[in-house]
Amino acid sequence: MKKIFDYKTEWSGLKNRMAQMFNSKSGRTVLLAVDHGYFQGAPAGLEDLRKTIEPLLPFCDAVSPTIGGLKSSFNPWVKTPIILRATGGNSMRKPAELDDEIVTVSVQEMVNLNAIGFTTSCYIGLPHQTDTIANLTTLTDEAHRYGLISIGITAVGSDPVLGKFVKGEREDGGELTAEDKKDALKYLKHACRVVSENGADIVKTYYCDGFEEVVEACLAPIVIAGGTKRPTKEALEFTYNAVKAGAIGVDMGRNIFQNENPVAMIQAVRAVVHDNMTAAQALDLYNSLKGKK
Ligand code: R5P
Numbered sequence: 001m002k003k004i005f006d007y008k009t010e011w012s013g014l015k016n017r018m019a020q021m022f023n024s025k026s027g028r029t030v031l032l033a034v035d036h037g038y039f040q041g042a043p044a045g046l047e048d049l050r051k052t053i054e055p056l057l058p059f060c061d062a063v064s065p066t067i068g069g070l071k072s073s074f075n076p077w078v079k080t081p082i083i084l085r086a087t088g089g090n091s092m093r094k095p096a097e098l099d100d101e102i103v104t105v106s107v108q109e110m111v112n113l114n115a116i117g118f119t120t121s122c123y124i125g126l127p128h129q130t131d132t133i134a135n136l137t138t139l140t141d142e143a144h145r146y147g148l149i150s151i152g153i154t155a156v157g158s159d160p161v162l163g164k165f166v167k168g169e170r171e172d173g174g175e176l177t178a179e180d181k182k183d184a185l186k187y188l189k190h191a192c193r194v195v196s197e198n199g200a201d202i203v204k205t206y207y208c209d210g211f212e213e214v215v216e217a218c219l220a221p222i223v224i225a226g227g228t229k230r231p232t233k234e235a236l237e238f239t240y241n242a243v244k245a246g247a248i249g250v251d252m253g254r255n256i257f258q259n260e261n262p263v264a265m266i267q268a269v270r271a272v273v274h275d276n277m278t279a280a281q282a283l284d285l286y287n288s289l290k291g292k293k
Contacts, residue, residue: 017116028249031062033225044258049072053074055262066085086104089101101132103135120132124194136198137198152199152203164184167227196220203220224251226252241279261286
């Protein structure tokens with residue numbers, strides 16, 4: 001595992017902001033992603049953003065909304081560190097253009113809103129690859145002047161071939177073949193390396209079989225996104241496998257807030273990330289917590 005606390009020991013704003021979002025004991029993080037509305041509109045589970053986040057905030061180490069989500073639905077007194085979604089300009093209404101993103105939040109605005117960092121999507125292998133890498137490099141360059149954390153995401157837009165790697169299933173819902181899995185590993189290794197070479201402090205990507213190789217290839221620590229909502233057991237299994245392979249946590253959305261019991265789910269994910277619980281132990285925990293207030 002590439003540890004976040006391997007950073008050099010002298011004081012820096014960047015390091016201190018990392019300390020705010022990483023658990024000092026486990027060295028890992030549970031970052032809650034609630035930024036999906038920037039291109040999905042109001043996806044299931046986020047229709048009422050305030051209602052969704054309030055019970056989950058006590059269990060995450062940081063939260064990642066859009067600027068609109070933050071200003072409209074967060075209590076200004078919240079102590080949870082904020083990682084702002086900093087790019088957008090796309091929408092599901094134009095699925096073919098999902099990889100065409102612009103910077104939507106200035107670094108000055110991030111500082112003003114007291115965000116500790118930002119996320120930006122890099123669409124490796126897609127038509128707007130260069131522009132989205134430029135979004136990462138430009139934002140990182142400026143954000144680092146103020147010690148803000150840069151998180152680069154390996155995103156795939158609506159590309160059907162790449163989409164199947166992040167969903168973990170074929171377009172028709174069937175299981176990935178051995179060949180698909182090999183391609184997914186090859187793609188994610190490449191994409192993570194490219195994003196890290198371009199200066200992201202943390203890379204956010206999707207789990208795949210052979211994930212150790214993705215971690216090894218990437219120059220920066222990795223957190224995993226959850227992707228499309230999966231059954232609880234499966235989501236806990238890939239979380240466990242990712243952490244075991246060296247991921248330093250999750251930046252997860254739908255598999256938490258779309259779960260039938262979001263508060264139980266985030267605690268189960270937390271137990272895997274911070275307490276080294278196995279997927280089976282975390283599922284037991286989930287079952288014991290579900291339905292409880
Ligand atoms: C894209 O919608 C955003 O970057 C999400 O924050 C990211 O995909 C993580 O959310 P999920 O776990 O739902 O994939």
